[in-house]
Every structure is written in structure tokens, then in C-alpha cells.
Amino acid sequence: MERKMVRFSIKWHIHFFGVLFILGYMVPLQTKTSSELQAKPASEAQKIYKQAMKETDTLKRIQLLQIALRQEPEYVDALRELGMAYKRIENFAEAENFFMRAYTKVAKSKKKEATVFYLSEISLVQMYQGKLKESEESLRGAIGIALDAHEVRKLNFQLANLLIKQEKYDDALNAATKANNALSTKDLKTVDLMLDIEREIELRDTYQRAVKTHDSGEIEPAKVLFDSLLQIKGNTYKDVAARLEKINSALSNQQNTKIIESVYNKALKSEANGQVDLALKYYKNILSEGGYKDSAIRYKRLMEKKDQQEVDSELNRLYAQGTQAAKDKNWIEASIVFEELININPSFKDTKNQLRQANSQINQNQSETLLARYYAEGLAAKNAKDFKKAHIVFMKLCNIDPNYEDARFLLEEVEEKLQDTRNKTPDEILKANPELSKLFTNAQEQIKIKNWRRAIVELEKIQIIERGFMQSDTLLTYCKKQLLGLADIAENKQENSESNLVIGFIIASIIMVPILGFVVVSPSLKVRYLISKKRYTEAAKIYEKILQKHPNRVSVLPGLAQIYLQSGRTDEQAIKVFKMVMQLNLSPEHHHRISSILTQNYLTKSQTTDADDINLLEEALADEFKKNNQESS
Structure with a gap:
């Protein structure tokens, strides 16, 4: 309640006394002098105040000043020094409170310098608290009653910076201009501030144009504007980075859509021209990118059509082969x-x-x-x-x-x-x-x-x-x-x-x-037919399939071994069958040839310790010896 009353007092005094100061006291006031308005502090309070001013420890000074105020609650000097002390330790709320109390006392006097001082200090601690609007109001009050040109320049410079914080760049430029014009000599710092504000105004206008352009759907022009802001201010300026990300994503999607649409049109054209394979290739590429329009349906339908064509082609081929x-x-x-x-x-x-x-x-x-x-x-x-x-x-x-x-x-x-x-x-x-x-x-x-x-x-x-x-x-x-x-x-x-x-x-x-x-075609008849055509691989597959289904059907081994011999096969499968023929003593008429093959296989194998192989080798050598003896006799 007390702070609200103080703020009301500031506003009233800014408007009322400020006008009186500027008009040069055109209306005489029936008031007492400053010395009459402020009662002389008690000697005990003054004594404590002086002791506080000698104290270098800020916290101890605060304690002594508060004691002095208890002795004399309206002791302006003590109020001022408490405000300064609290500002020093960054307790800005308390600093504002004591500056307000001091201002209330001096506002009734005709000492404009003191009034300007307190309003300036109040504005400063309000700004530190983030109360920018109240800070601006207090500072404008100080400017309104300040007469000294240097003070006017200083306060307008301060006001310009405060307005920049609120992004009120036009008002800030106006305040900086007044600061620059307060004296005949131009201040370099003030001129630099004016230039900075003008750049901020230009950036603000660029941002507003970019947002308006983006919201209207003109993505590429908006990108140009936002890119320029990004180059000047970086990605921390407003929401430029977020908007650019959305714009880039939209542009990328637009570009991808254009490419996919182009491929889709090519696919349609290829399909219409009967170029099935080419159309399928285009549709497949589209589907790998997530699909477009009815590309999935068209791809499936075209694949079914192609498969059916190939099946029909195969059926016709077989039919022609059979009829021939x-x-x-x-x-x-x-x-x-x-x-x-x-x-x-x-x-x-x-x-x-x-x-x-x-x-x-x-x-x-x-x-x-x-x-x-x-x-x-x-x-x-x-x-x-x-x-x-x-x-x-x-x-x-x-x-x-x-x-x-x-x-x-x-x-x-x-x-x-x-x-x-x-x-x-x-x-x-x-x-x-x-x-x-x-x-x-x-x-x-x-x-x-x-x-x-x-x-x-x-x-x-x-x-x-x-x-x-x-x-x-x-x-x-x-x-x-x-x-x-x-x-x-x-x-x-x-x-x-x-x-x-x-x-x-x-x-x-x-x-x-x-x-x-x-009629059912028997395996043996089919094998004889295939052998007569020298189609050994097909003939062998018939017997191999029988062995897969019936591993114990040894009756097919002689025929299979004969096919392997005729076709010259000596692979692992053939060797396996040759060994079984020898071990089971089947097809004696082929033993000599089979023994030679197994012997050669054993000699070319590396690091083998297969006992069966050794036995077969011994049998092959014995068979060879027997043959040589028969020829000799």
C-alpha cells in the first residue's frame, strides 16, 4: 500500500512540479522553505549517520543507517544512503523502496537537482528488476524537470538505452537525437548509439517484411530476407532460426515433390507406350521415396501384368516345344x-x-x-x-x-x-x-x-x-x-x-x-531317353532325386555311376557314388575305370586320413596289378 502511494506521489509530482519548474514559477506557491519543510535531524541520529558513513563494510553501514532511521524516520540523507547501499549489494527492491521514500520527502521542495537525482536512481533500480515500463516512466519524469543541458543529454542517453531494451526503436532514436542535440558539441558515444538504433530499426523492418512474406506463402523471398538477418544477427535473433528451418524443410519438400512428380509422369508415359520394365523402374524409385499419388497401385498392377505375361510366355514356349x-x-x-x-x-x-x-x-x-x-x-x-x-x-x-x-x-x-x-x-x-x-x-x-x-x-x-x-x-x-x-x-x-x-x-x-x-513315364525309360540325347545332367538328376527320397535304394547306383562315367564327372557327388559302388561291389564291369578315378582323386587330395580311401586305393592297385598279369599271360 505504501509503495502504491509513493508511485502515485511520483506521477503527481512529475506532472505538477515539472510544469512549475519549466514555467519558471509563473504561479507563486504558498509553501515553506526547504529548511522549514525538513525538520532538523536529532543529534543522536546525525551521530549514528556519521558513524555509518565511516563504515566500509556495506552490511554494517546498512545496520547503522537503519538505526539512524529509527531515531529519525524522515532523515533524507539516511534514506538516500540506504538506497545506495542496497543498490551496491544488488538488493534492488529495497533500494527502490528507500529511494522512493527519499524522493517523496524532497519532491515537495524546490530542489530540482535532488528530484532529478532520485527519479534517475529509481529508474535505474527499476530497470535492474526488469520493470522496464515503470523505469521508463520515472526517467521521463526526471527529463521533464531537468534544466541542465549535460543532465538532459545524460538522461536522454539513458532513456534511449532503456527503450532499446523494450524494442521501442523509434522512440529510442528520438531520445538519442535529443541527447545529441542537448549541447552544441556532438557526443561520439551518442552518435554511435543513434547508428546502432538505426540498424536495429532496419533489422526490425526486415524481420517484419520477412514474416509477412512467409505468412503469405512466398517461401523463397522470405528465405532471402531471413538469411540476411541470420548473416547479420546470427541464429539468436528472434525466431529467425526456427523459421528458416521450416522454410528450408518446405523448400526441400517442394523440390522433392517436383522431382517425384517428374518421375511419375515419365512412368505414366512409359506405361502408356508399353515399356513395362522402364515404367516399373520409375514406380519403384517413387515408392522408395515414400510413394506418390497412385504409384503403389500402379506398380502392383503392372507387376502382376508382367508376371502374367511371363507365365503366358513360358506356357506358350512349353506348348510349342511339346507340340513340336x-x-x-x-x-x-x-x-x-x-x-x-x-x-x-x-x-x-x-x-x-x-x-x-x-x-x-x-x-x-x-x-x-x-x-x-x-x-x-x-x-x-x-x-x-x-x-x-x-x-x-x-x-x-x-x-x-x-x-x-x-x-x-x-x-x-x-x-x-x-x-x-x-x-x-x-x-x-x-x-x-x-x-x-x-x-x-x-x-x-x-x-x-x-x-x-x-x-x-x-x-x-x-x-x-x-x-x-x-x-x-x-x-x-x-x-x-x-x-x-x-x-x-x-x-x-x-x-x-x-x-x-x-x-x-x-x-x-x-x-x-x-x-x-x-500313362506314367518310368524313371528308367526317361533316363534311357535322356542318355540317348546325351543330356547326362538331366538323366543324373532323375536318379539323384530318387536317392534323396530313398537313400537305401541302391539299385539306382550302377546306372548313376555309369552316367557319371559317360559325362566325365569327378566332383564330390560323383566320387561319393563311385565309392558306394565299389564298397557294395556293384557294376563289376566298371570297377577298373572307377578304381582309376578314385586313385587319382586320392593322390590329388591333401592331408587326408580317410581309411576308406586307403582301402579303395589298395583295391585299385590290386585291380591294376591283376589286369597287368592277365595282359602278360
Whole structure:
């Protein structure tokens, strides 16, 4: 309450007494003199005051001055010195309080110098407290009653700096100009201040133009203005740094959008011109940048179109190959090709009729061992626990000749096995076959994420161990169709050749059934055909695939070894087969050649301690010795 009254007193005295001082006391006042207004301090208070002024310790001086004020509350000198002491220790609130009390006492007197002094000091401590508006008001009051030109220059200089703190640059320039004009001689410091203010005004105007330009959407001109401010004032001037960051980001986005739009238009043009690969390349680049408009939809649609075109191209190629083989009466080749085509797309053109015709022609030429081959294939499938296949083969055999050997009994046995499998719940089947269960689970997980290649690998492993487990063969066919229909054809060829994923290219056997018109190409017949064409790699793959599914089927080893010998293969796989042939004493007619190959392999191997290799080497040397003796005799 006391401080509010003091501020009211300052305002009243600034306006009232200031006018009287400037008019030269045009209206005489009925007041007492200064000495009459201020009572003479008590001698005890004066004594304490003098003692305080001798004290060099500011805190002790404050204590003594406060004691003096208790003796004489209106002791102006003590009030003034307390204000100065508190200002010295930076307790500006208390300094303001005592300066205010002193000002209140002297404001009623006609001592303008004292009034100006206190108003100036009050303004200063108010400024230190951040009370810039009150500080400006006090300082303007002091200027209003100051008459000395030097004092006017000093106070206006102080006011100009105070106005700069409030960013009132126009008023600051006005105050600095008054300070400069207070005396006839110009003050260099004041001139420098005026120049600084003019620069601040220019910066302010530039900032305001930049903000207005930015807010109106003119990003590039705004960037130029903000960049100029950044060069002059650095990144601490107002919000220049933040605005520049937004502008740069917006410009970058605009530039990226322009580039992406250009690529998008190129993609549309390429697509319209039928340049599918080029269009896909453009769309892919756009998607890597986050996409644009309907680029994702167009890319997907174009990829599907390209994949379908490649699938159609492959189907047409196979169909042409098959029909040409049929035209040349190469029925086995035609049967193989049409089987492959049917596995990709069963309804493609008249492929089924073409296959039936090719198989019929094969039937006319190969009917002697029909029933025996059926029987052998059925037994092989049964022993491999491929009961579905065994059931199909024995059914066809019984339809032709139900009394052939024990075919009917074997058919009943296979049907019982299939029924047992059907009666088991999926959980029971999986629990009874932990290894197969793990493979089947892995395959399901890969199917969920559409990793068809990995799913096919897992399902192929299942077929090797137990064909048809949990309908895995059906699932395998589905996965292969998905892979051939969605993946890159060229890539699929490479991957499938490496992992045996191409389906339908190798059939189990060729069997001719005149009554049913059913024909399956046997492995041995197909191998003989491929060897006759010197297609050794394809022929070897047939036997290799059989060994993968049935490792114990040693009957294929002699044929496979002969293919390796004919093709000149001595790689790790061939060496492995040669060793098995020698150890099992198969194909004696080829032992000499195989022994030579194994001997050479042993001599070229480094750091080997394989006992089997040593035994084979000894046998090879013995065989060579025996041969030489026979030639000598």
C-alpha cells in the first residue's frame, strides 16, 4: 500500500512540479522553505549517520543507517544512503523502496537537482528488476524537470538505452537525437548509439517484411530476407532460426515433390507406350521415396501384368516345344513337356488331350511290362510310406487285372493304412512325428509370410521322410503354383533348378494302360531317353532325386555311376557314388575305370586320413596289378 502511494506521489509530482519548474514559477506557491519543510535531524541520529558513513563494510553501514532511521524516520540523507547501499549489494527492491521514500520527502521542495537525482536512481533500480515500463516512466519524469543541458543529454542517453531494451526503436532514436542535440558539441558515444538504433530499426523492418512474406506463402523471398538477418544477427535473433528451418524443410519438400512428380509422369508415359520394365523402374524409385499419388497401385498392377505375361510366355514356349515333339513323333519328350505344362496350368489350351495322345502313343510301343511296372511302383510307394501314391497305383493295377499277384491284398492293406491316418487327429499325427511336426510348422509359418521358396523346401523335406504327411503334398503343389505365378520367372528357374522345386518335370514312371488311357513315364525309360540325347545332367538328376527320397535304394547306383562315367564327372557327388559302388561291389564291369578315378582323386587330395580311401586305393592297385598279369599271360 505504501509503495502504491509513493508511485502515485511520483506521477503527481512529475506532472505538477515539472510544469512549475519549466514555467519558471509563473504561479507563486504558498509553501515553506526547504529548511522549514525538513525538520532538523536529532543529534543522536546525525551521530549514528556519521558513524555509518565511516563504515566500509556495506552490511554494517546498512545496520547503522537503519538505526539512524529509527531515531529519525524522515532523515533524507539516511534514506538516500540506504538506497545506495542496497543498490551496491544488488538488493534492488529495497533500494527502490528507500529511494522512493527519499524522493517523496524532497519532491515537495524546490530542489530540482535532488528530484532529478532520485527519479534517475529509481529508474535505474527499476530497470535492474526488469520493470522496464515503470523505469521508463520515472526517467521521463526526471527529463521533464531537468534544466541542465549535460543532465538532459545524460538522461536522454539513458532513456534511449532503456527503450532499446523494450524494442521501442523509434522512440529510442528520438531520445538519442535529443541527447545529441542537448549541447552544441556532438557526443561520439551518442552518435554511435543513434547508428546502432538505426540498424536495429532496419533489422526490425526486415524481420517484419520477412514474416509477412512467409505468412503469405512466398517461401523463397522470405528465405532471402531471413538469411540476411541470420548473416547479420546470427541464429539468436528472434525466431529467425526456427523459421528458416521450416522454410528450408518446405523448400526441400517442394523440390522433392517436383522431382517425384517428374518421375511419375515419365512412368505414366512409359506405361502408356508399353515399356513395362522402364515404367516399373520409375514406380519403384517413387515408392522408395515414400510413394506418390497412385504409384503403389500402379506398380502392383503392372507387376502382376508382367508376371502374367511371363507365365503366358513360358506356357506358350512349353506348348510349342511339346507340340513340336509330338509332330516329330518324339512321344517321350512330348509327354515330359506336357506334364510340366499341366503342373503349371492344367487348363492351358488342349494340353490334357495332347498329353493323353502322347501317352497313348507310348502305350502302343511300351506295353509288355505294364503290370510289372505298376506292381513295382506300388510296392516302392508302399515301402516309402507314400500310401496315397501306392493306393492310386494299386487301384489302377487292379482295374486292369485284379488277380495280378497279391495286388488286391496290397490294395486293401494300403487302404487300411490310409484309414488309420484319416482317423488320427492332426494333434495325434503331429505328436507322433515330432521331426515332421517341426518341418510342417516351419512350412506353415513361411506360408503365412508368403515365403514360398522356404515353404517348398520344408515341404520337400517332409515328402522325403513321409510323403503326404498332413496333406503336405497338396500344400506343396499349392506353394509351387504360387511361386510360379508370382515370382520372377527367370529367378524361379534358377532357384528351382538348384533346389528341385520345379514340379512335374520328372514323373515316376511310364506305364501304359490301354483300357484307362493312363500313362506314367518310368524313371528308367526317361533316363534311357535322356542318355540317348546325351543330356547326362538331366538323366543324373532323375536318379539323384530318387536317392534323396530313398537313400537305401541302391539299385539306382550302377546306372548313376555309369552316367557319371559317360559325362566325365569327378566332383564330390560323383566320387561319393563311385565309392558306394565299389564298397557294395556293384557294376563289376566298371570297377577298373572307377578304381582309376578314385586313385587319382586320392593322390590329388591333401592331408587326408580317410581309411576308406586307403582301402579303395589298395583295391585299385590290386585291380591294376591283376589286369597287368592277365595282359602278360
